[in-house]
Amino acid sequence: MQRITLLGATGSIGRSTLDIVARHPNRYSIFALTANRNAEKMAVLCHQFNPEFAVMADVTSAKKLKTLLDNERTKVLAGEEELCEVASEPGIDIVVAAIVGSVGLMPTLAAVRAGKRVLLANKEALVMAGALFMDEVAEHGAELLPVDSEHNAIFQCLPAGYKVGARPLGITQILLTGSGGPFRDLPMEAFSTVTPKQAIAHPNWDMGPKISVDSATMMNKGLELIEACWLFDVGESDVNIVLHNQSIIHSLVAYNDGSVLAQMGNPDMRTPIAHALAWPERIDSGVEPLDLIKVSQLNFEAADTLRFPCLALARAAFRQGGTSMAILNAANEIAVDYFLSERIKFTEIARLIEQALDQVASHAANDLQVILQDDLRGREFVLQQLKQIAI
Ligand code: NAD
Ligand code: MG
Numbered sequence: 245m246q247r248i249t250l251l252g253a254t255g256s257i258g259r260s261t262l263d264i265v266a267r268h269p270n271r272y273s274i275f276a277l278t279a280n281r282n283a284e285k286m287a288v289l290c291h292q293f294n295p296e297f298a299v300m301a302d303v304t305s306a307k308k309l310k311t312l313l314d315n316e317r318t319k320v321l322a323g324e325e326e327l328c329e330v331a332s333e334p335g336i337d338i339v340v341a342a343i344v345g346s347v348g349l350m351p352t353l354a355a356v357r358a359g360k361r362v363l364l365a366n367k368e369a370l371v372m373a374g375a376l377f378m379d380e381v382a383e384h385g386a387e388l389l390p391v392d393s394e395h396n397a398i399f400q401c402l403p404a405g406y407k408v409g410a411r412p413l414g415i416t417q418i419l420l421t422g423s424g425g426p427f428r429d430l431p432m433e434a435f436s437t438v439t440p441k442q443a444i445a446h447p448n449w450d451m452g453p454k455i456s457v458d459s460a461t462m463m464n465k466g467l468e469l470i471e472a473c474w475l476f477d478v479g480e481s482d483v484n485i486v487l488h489n490q491s492i493i494h495s496l497v498a499y500n501d502g503s504v505l506a507q508m509g510n511p512d513m514r515t516p517i518a519h520a521l522a523w524p525e526r527i528d529s530g531v532e533p534l535d536l537i538k539v540s541q542l543n544f545e546a547a548d549t550l551r552f553p554c555l556a557l558a559r560a561a562f563r564q565g566g567t568s569m570a571i572l573n574a575a576n577e578i579a580v581d582y583f584l585s586e587r588i589k590f591t592e593i594a595r596l597i598e599q600a601l602d603q604v605a606s607h608a609a610n611d612l613q614v615i616l617q618d619d620l621r622g623r624e625f626v627l628q629q630l631k632q633i634a635i
Contacts, residue, residue, distance in 0.1 A: 245270070245271065245272070245273055246271060246272050246273075246337040246338055246521075247272075247273055247274075247275040247335060247336045247337050247338070248261075248265065248272055248273070248274055248275060248336065248337070248338045248339070248340060249274075249275050249276040249278070249330050249331050249333065249336050249338070249339045249340070249355070250262070250274060250276070250277050250278065250339075250340045250342065251278050251327065251331060251339065251340060251341050251342055251343045251348065251351050251352070251355075251366075252278065252279065252340075252341070252342035252343040252344065252348070252365075252366070253277035253278060253279050253286065253289055253342075254279040254280075254282045254285045254286055254289070255279075255342055255343075255344060255452050256450060256451050256452045256513070257340070257342035257365045257391065257452075257513060257517070258277075258279075258340075258342050260512075260513045260514045260517050261340050261342065261363075261517050261521075262274075262289065262292075262293065263514060263530060264514055264517055264518050264521060264527070264529055264530070265293070266292075266293075267527075267528060267529075267530055268527060268528075271522075271527070272338075272521070274293040274294070274295040275295060275296055275297065275330070275333065275335065275336045276295050276296060276297040276298070276299060276330035276331075276333070276336075277289055277290065277293065277295045277297075277298050277299075278298070278299040278300070278301070278327055278330065278343075278351075279299075279300055279301070279305075280300070280301045280302055280305070280343075281300065281301075281302045281305040282305070283300065283305045283306075283308040283309040283312060284312065286298055286300065286305075286309055287309055287312035287313055290309075290313055290315060290318045291313075291314075291315060294315060294317055294318065295317075295318055296317065296318065296319065297318065297319050297320075297321055297326075297330050298313075298318050298319070298320050298321070299320075299321045299322065299323075299326045299327050299330055300320070300321075300322050301322070301323065301324065301327060301347070302322070303322045303323065305322075306320050306321065306322035307322075324347075324350060324351070327350070327351040327354075328350055328351050328353075328354035329354075331351040331352070331354045331355040331358070331360075332354040332355060332357065332358035332360070333358075334358075336360065337360065337361060338360065338361045338362075338363065338521065339352070339355035339360045339361070339362050339363070340363045340365070340391070340517075341355065341362055341363065341364050341365055341366040341369065342363075342365040342366060342391075343366050344366070344368070344452055344454050344455065345366075345368050345454065345577050346368050346369065346372055346570075346573060346574065346577060346619055348366035348368065348369045349366075349368075349369040349372060349373060352364070352366055352369045353369070353373075353377065353380060353612075355386070356377065356380045356381050356384060356386040356388070357380060357384050357386075358384070358386075359384045359385045359386050360386055360387070361386070361387040361389065362381075362386050362387065362388050362389070363389050363391045363517065363520045363521065364388060364389070364390055364391055364392070365391040365392060367392055367467050367468065367471045368467065368573050368577070370470075370471050370474050370475070371467050371470045371471060371474075371569050371570075371572075371573045372569060372570035372573045372574070372615060372619055373570065373609065373612070373615050374470065374473070374474035374569060374609075375474070375609055375610060376609060376610055376611075376612060376615065377474065378409050378474055378475075378477075379610075381408075381409055382409055388408045388409065388475070389408065389520035389523055390408065390471075390475055390516070390520070391513070391516050391517055391520050392468060392471060392516070393494045393495075393511070393513060393515070393516045394420050394421065394422075394468055394472070394494055394495040395468070395471060395472060395475055395495070396494070396507075396515075396516035396519055396520060397493075397494035397495035397496075397506070397507035397516070398418055398420075398472065398475075398476065398495045398496075398497055398507075399475075400507045400519065401495070401496065401497040401505035401506065401507055402415075402476075402497060408475050408476070409475070409477060410477060411476065411477035411478060412476060412497075414499050414500050414501070415478075415482075415497055415498065415499055415500070416498045416499060416500050417482060417483070417484055417497075417498040418472055418476065418478060418482060418483045418484070418495070418496075418497055418498075419483075419484050419485075419486050419495060419496040419497070419498065419504070420465065420468060420469060420472060420483055420484070420485050420486070420495050421485075421486050421487075421488040421491075421493050421494060421495050421496070422459075422462065422464070422465040422468075422485060422486070422487060422488070422547065423446075423447060423448050423449075423459070423487070423488065423489050423490075423491045424462070424487045424489055424545075424547070425446060425447075425459040425460045425461075425462060425464075426442060426443065426445055426446060426447060426459075426460055427442075427443075427460055427551075428487065428489065432550075432551060435590055435591050436589050436590065436591045437589070437590075438460075438590045439586070440453075440457070440583060440584050440585075440586060442460075443456065443457050443460040443583070443590060444456035444457060444460075446459055446460075447489075448489075448490075448491035448511045449491065449511055449513075453584055454577070454580055454581075454584075457580045457583060457584060457593075458576070458580065460590070461552065461554045461580075461590070461593050461594060462547070462552035462554050462555050463554035463557075463558065463576050463580075463593070463594075463597070465485055465547070465552075465554075465555060465558075466554045466555050466557060466558025466559070466572075467558060467573070467576075469483050469485065469555075469558050469559065469562070470558055470561070470562050470569055473562055480559050480562045480563060485547045485555060486544050486545070486546070486547070487544065487545040487546070487547050488542065488543065488544050488545075489543055489545075490539060490541070490542055490543065491511040492508050492509070492510070492511070492534065492539055492542060493506045493507070493508050493542060494506075494507050494508065494509065494516075495507065508534060509531065509534055510531055510532050510533075510534050512529075512531045512532070514529040514530055514531050515529050515531050517529070518531075553594040553598070554576075554593070554594050554597065557572060557594065557597050557598055557601060558572065560601065561601060564601070564606060565606075565609070566606045566607050566608050566609045567606040567607050567608075567609045567614060567615055567618035567619075568601060568606040569609075570609065570615050570618050570619045570622065571600055571601060571604045571606060571618055571619070571621070571622035572597060572600070572601055572622075573619070573622075574600070574618075574619045574620070574621075574622030574623045574626070575596055575597040575599075575600035575601070575604075575622050575623075575625070575626045576593070576597050577623070578596075578622075578623050578626040578627060578630070579592065579593040579596045579597060579626060580593060582630060582634055586635070587630070587634040587635045588630065588633060588634055588635070592633060596626050596629055596630070599625075599626075599629060600622050600625050600626055603625065604618070604621050604622050604625045606618060
């Protein structure tokens with residue numbers, strides 16, 4: 245029996261993870277569930293999965309959860325320290341890192357430092373602290389497995405015995421696929437008037453609001469490019485982004501003998517999550533079998549950086565190195581938040597990130613305090629800019 249702490253249980257990845265856990269009651273049990281504020285949803289999950297701990301990041305929500313729970317077993321805790329605690333508890337085997345945004349960094353790092361099998365969905369944590377994060381993985385012997393569908397696909401296309409963090413031998417290129425999001429074919433003049441509702445209506449995936457907006461700006465693909473560079477120890481020029489609107493091929497690896505390996509499947513996050521949970525075994529994920537005749541066509545196109553400036557910004561941040569990636573990520577988080585609450589236009593997101601990259605000084609990123617400080621400076625800079633433009 246493998247014991248799991250699920251960080252971000254009430255989100256989209258949380259839901260998919262729990263769906264798989266429920267299918268394999270003899271294989272997995274839940275030690276702890278965590279969430280930010282949604283006490284009602286958390287109460288339902290606690291009744292269903294009976295964890296030892298339920299941690300709410302928000303104190304008031306933890307109090308509320310206590311009043312909603314009637315199972316004796318689950319202890320309710322609150323705050324970031326407790327999130328780190330349940331992610332590093334000696335009795336657990338697996339931590340699923342599915343908190344959205346930079347707030348996921350500390351609990352995910354806690355799991356890494358405790359040498360756990362860490363299933364990484366929380367790409368922002370790796371983007372902001374890549375070098376340090378990967379050093380800690382190596383130092384503490386953590387088993388890092390990518391859940392992001394593209395990175396999981398790449399991992400599946402690498403040779404048997406490949407360990408995340410090492411540069412794979414014989415590869416010439418990583419091809420990162422992306423659907424292009426809801427605005428792939430929208431006339432560019434219309435970008436400034438798109439609404440959050442339009443932006444989060446992703447054609448192929450059902451995801452949380454922040455990553456859905458990231459998919460619409462394609463900053464998601466930019467963050468994933470950086471994520472791929474850290475996970476597989478390659479440079480940004482080794483990673484090519486290919487638009488593929490069916491989301492059936494989740495990414496590809498090209499080798500020097502001319503072979504190109506791809507991983508395919510229906511767009512359902514339960515596949516990469518099940519793969520990473522059971523690796524190197526395979527378990528049922530509940531995902532519909534892929535019907536290629538029904539899919540009938542797979543299309544590919546180059547990604548247009550005029551249409552999607554965030555792609556170029558992410559590449560630039562990786563090339564600049566150091567805390568530039570933490571600044572890029574911080575600026576994006578604030579800008580997306582303002583867009584979601586309808587205080588800025590969609591097109592302001594990329595502009596604000598570009599300004600932050602240009603104007604906030606970056607530093608070497610081997611110290612956590614420096615990374616967190618530049619993350620904060622990135623946020624403060626954007627908030628300052630927003631004073632002039634936000635509604
Ligand atoms: P979501 O918004 O649906 O869920 C986010 C979870 O994080 C929730 O459980 C929420 O309670 C928790 N959370 C939010 N703020 C928090 C805080 N301050 N402290 C503690 N917990 C907090 O997001 P999601 O779509 O499930 O995405 C989660 C992560 O996985 C993101 O980093 C995203 O980029 C990544 N990811 C998601 C998908 C997907 O299909 N949804 C695919 C690949 C990667
Ligand atoms: Mg992805």
